[in-house]
């Protein structure tokens with residue numbers, strides 16, 4: 001019962017296809033990573049569904065991926081017996097891009113192909129990467145649990161549209177055949193293909209197999225009979241879940257490949273931590289810090305979180321419950337032995353096991369970052385440039401770890417004289433003057449405004465360092481971070497600088513004298529400005545500037561007022 005239809009690709013898919021074909025030429029072999037990765041995901045999904053419905057295996061529970069070539073026809077085929085797709089699924093998944101924020105992403109491309117190709121790598125090209133090497137792609141698929149007559153064939157030449165047709169397909173799963181462009185023939189070469197598959201599939205937890213040709217019966221050099229060897233499917237990878245292997249057996253390359261598989265990132269991760277926890281709780285975590293923030297890091301709709309496995313079985317993507325939101329840039333997985341296999345997002349929400357894991361994993365990430373900051377300041381700076389903004393949400397979100405998160409923060413300061421956020425609170429404390437008991441800071445609209453503020457004059461004269469803050473999030477941060485290691489954080493724009501022991505006696509007396517001799521002047525200014533200000537005071541905080549406006553203690557700062565206004569309050 002053939003039922004052919006032609007569909008147009010979603011606009012963004014067309015743009016992606018165009019860009020990919022024209023700009024990903026230096027890294028063509030990634031199409032194999034993508035397609036094998038999808039096949040492995042399909043196996044994971046079927047295994048998960050079969051937990052509650054064993055019949056979906058149709059008597060074939062040995063999940064695997066097979067890669068084969070046909071040199072004559074110039075084709076490469078990737079075949080799996082995973083979950084497969086229905087007709088609607090095919091039209092949706094192989095005709096559109098499901099990621100939220102996709103349209104905006106494409107709007108922001110510059111048109112400069114070398115720049116855009118970098119971005120596109122970050123975006124992740126997935127299934128469509130087949131068209132990097134293929135002039136035509138044929139997908140035959142049948143969803144698990146559906147009849148053999150509900151197979152679907154999808155065909156496209158990657159130019160604007162694709163056709164779908166209903167076909168007979170006896171085996172469940174998906175078979176993708178790439179008709180290679182003339183100039184990409186090398187990928188139909190068995191040897192070449194083997195070397196790529198080896199590189200990209202060791203971390204994949206299902207067997208990835210390639211056909212090993214047999215040899216006919218022959219005669220040996222002395223006329224003896226050499227028996228024929230039958231052709232067979234040969235497993236090309238280790239085919240065990242990477243995180244279950246022992247750390248010492250896993251190479252950096254394997255960790256990086258696995259990172260790319262689960263994160264859809266094309267670049268290497270910055271660092272990772274692989275741990276098995278035993279005792280009250282039993283779980284394994286493999287956590288990665290990316291080198292670059294993903295394009296949709298600040299997209300509110302984006303789902304974040306770790307991949308969740310229970311006893312090696314894949315359960316779900318984006319399990320958000322294992323990581324606080326300020327660490328949402330962390331990629332990776334957890335594999336729990338304590339959660340039930342039928343765990344759902346609802347059960348995860350309010351669960352003792354989840355909470356304990358979250359606590360452990362959060363500590364693990366903070367530990368990774370502390371170690372990085374200690375051992376490799378330069379790399380930590382790269383990390384900070386990418387993810388510092390997110391980390392600044394930490395003190396508000398994570399009360400229990402407030403102090404540890406605060407220790408990881410970096411700021412610009414009057415000490416360095418640059419706008420680069422390189423100063424840690426610990427470093428500030430080490431440089432504090434005798435008698436200084438507060439950490440002074442200023443928040444302004446820009447770094448320049450902060451650095452040139454008249455509020456800094458007196459402190460500068462006394463050689464007291466001031467942290468210079470100018471990011472939108474800083475006011476929010478500082479509202480929740482009022483203290484670090486028993487030192488109060490104090491805004492230099494607040495009413496009283498509370499210099500305490502730093503105020504020397506002579507200055508104080510001079511100021512008092514000045515105040516009493518200026519009473520008449522102060523009174524006049526107060527009268528003139530009575531509608532605008534609450535109080536006029538003689539101050540010793542300024543050395544060069546004649547006057548400045550300060551916020552009374554306990555009142556909202558001018559930055560906070562602006563923030564509230566911007567938020568429509």
Ligand code: ADP
Pocket residue numbers: 034038039042080082083084085093094125126127128173174264
């Ligand atoms: P992603 O893997 O990031 O979701 P892809 O472009 O690689 O994006 O794949 C898009 C979707 O197509 C997948 O999410 C999946 O639903 C479907 N898909 C792709 N390949 C297969 C396959 N071999 N078996 C089943 N579904 C697949």
Ligand code: MG
Pocket residue numbers: 034037038126127
């Ligand atoms: Mg994919």
